[in-house]
Amino acid sequence: MDKPAVDPYQKMMFAPGHRACPGCGASIAVRLVLEATGPDVIVVSPTGCLETFTSPYPYTPWGVPWLHVLFENAAAVASGVEAALRSRGSSDRVRVIVIGGDGGTYDIGLGALSGMFERGHDVLYVCYNNEAYMNTGVQRSSATPLGTATMTSPATGQAWGEDRPQKDLPAIAMAHQIPYVATASVAFPADLRRKVKQAMAIRGPKYVEVHSPCPIGWGYDAAETVELARLAVNTGLVPLYEAAAGQQLRVRKIQQRLPVTEYLRRQRRFHHLFADANGAHLVSIQSVADGNVNRWALEG
């Protein structure tokens, strides 16, 4: 008899076959992040899509130790994991990362996140931002962009979807004077991996946000995830930058900027904007992109 084949998934940090939807941006983000961190990590996740699709008992794709406690406390839980590693004397060898969605990060988990930042825990917090509460069926979060139709910011009657600008969480992270803040996108894997590696080289609290499209919540074909993520960056709606101790370090320049309509028209969540004869809301969203380009000097 041949020896039994080695289970190819045994050594994987994040195995395929989990329950994410086809085209899930978050699952791409997780794989890329772990490729950059390597296996000597403990991952903490708040409640959300990632938690749900990776932990249906008794299955899991996680090949690294993984801890889910609740929705609003991932940063505090990670603080405790890090404190325990320090007390065990293994914090040099084992590092702590959080991977959570925008709902658990921007909204319900913000207090705990601020606490983790200001106390200076050696934790990398990665937020996969898909711009709404997808796990519960697409409700708006404070990361939902202007003009987005969701189940709780519907575009109906006079309403044109989300009518408030996104919360600028990376700026809030920077205001804590933490040693590293970066934004990234699943469309730029080398850039994302480099930023995670950069973050892991630094001791202290780090925040990396990964723009992660969601086919279900945004309304597009699952094959287009990476293309949409790239369009979000190339229109200026998602600036990619790095900052340290509150100061901008570097920016990923846009080679050839596209109008926001190129990005918006391909998603069901923005279709209502194109039915509006005068296009006033499209102008508002274009001015968000223009503001980003100026703020971060994304061109040239």
Next chain:
Amino acid sequence: MTRGTVSVMEGSMAVAKAVKACRPAVISAYPITPQTHIIEMLAQMVAQGELEAEYVRADSEFSAASVVAGASATGVRTYTASASQGLLLMTEVLYYLAGARLPVVLTGTNRQVSVPLGLQPDHRDTMSFRDSGVIQLYVENVQEAYDTHLQAFKIAEDHGVLLPTMVCMDGFVLTHVVEPVRILDQVDVDGYLPPYEPVHYLTPERPSVFGSYTDDANTLEFYYLLQQAVLGAKAKVELAARDFRAAFGRSHGGLIDSYGAEDAEVVVIAMGSTVGTLREAVDVLRREGAKVGLIKVRCFRPFPAEEVRQAASGADAVAVVDRAMSFGFQGVLATDVKAALYDAPAANRPVVMGTMAGFGGREVTIDTVREIVKVARQALDGHLPAPDDSNFIGLKPELLPVAGPG
């Protein structure tokens, strides 16, 4: 001969000394009256290098509980403390700790729950997570608070238990009172409480997953196992108290403690600092000719139904002094006592009177107990209809609304 060196100190200091002697690796807390002195003293011990622990100054009680959850899942001994609103804010995490079988030890310094806002003790805060799976031990005095913290770690970390364990001590009455306490030598504590040996914990060497998502295929079995664990803790609570007495020569009871209950006609049942007053009341009332006894419920969860039944079923009447009530029903402890006595043979099933006393720190005095026993006696003698299930002792009519028209 009871062990330890007598020092006179505040209750909070005794708790801090007990916690220090247990060598927690991670402490996290957020300040709230009347818990603050405990966590301040622990912060000082860490700062002065007397206690080698990571002390995480959390941004809320919710985060404090979350920090110790993360630390406990990483395989180390952990401690937190809170009260009142802070405990309520921790509640979601406490349910998690029980389900995930993380043996965090915490102190609940009992304080009333808003509204009305107040700082004084009753048991509404800790009893609000009666159903969580957290083990709850209520203490009577500062010495018991000290001793019970040592026992709590032993119970929580027993591999057959692995449950969060909370020592409940009445705020101010016990946290801020200054009493003589016997403090044990570190070597004695180390002999009683070995280092924590986690069964399951997070490590890249042996990756595991905590906090899975389940459905109807397996949730019932999780609950069954949790129930087995909490019920199984009863024997460990008794064992921890027995081992403690063997090592140090003193006991405050195991699951319960009884005082003069064996031949009593009226048995009073209570928890926490009120019990000290009740002991004296038993002596006074017995001198006055009333056959009164006392049962202290020391372990509220798991509930010692069998022990209460055996200790109380010889009495004619049981008066439960409750410092928490389930609004719309009755006193929380009284409900459990009734359920326990339902299984007693009908011939020696006592009448149970629920009494509400000691709310918001209002003192329970010997006169209060005299009144409770008098009402019980009258009910037994047929002079009065049995009092209703939630008899508010000492209501001040002048503070109640005057009945108006309609």
